[in-house]
Amino acid sequence: MTCGLCKGQMQEALTTFDTTIGDSVVIIHDVPGYVCQQCGETWYSGKVVAEIESMLNKIKESYVPEVFVGNFGFAATRKPKPASNSSIKLAA
């Protein structure tokens, strides 16, 4: 797999994804992605993007604090975590 910007080599990594919903900042840790070793750009698979979108939709449906910090629950097979650590489960 090569970078869509510079054609550099990509390396799998757990990344931190951040975005905004209105005035709120949303930070999601441990998102499995690919980081370009040349330009540092992060890429996500379609499956991961879909999971991020569904997480963002769940957050939007509930109260959105000024800063929302959560873990990416989708990657259980890569990095097992107790379900109680997931902020998304609390928000659902």
Ligand SMILES: [Zn+2]
């Ligand atoms: Zn690149």
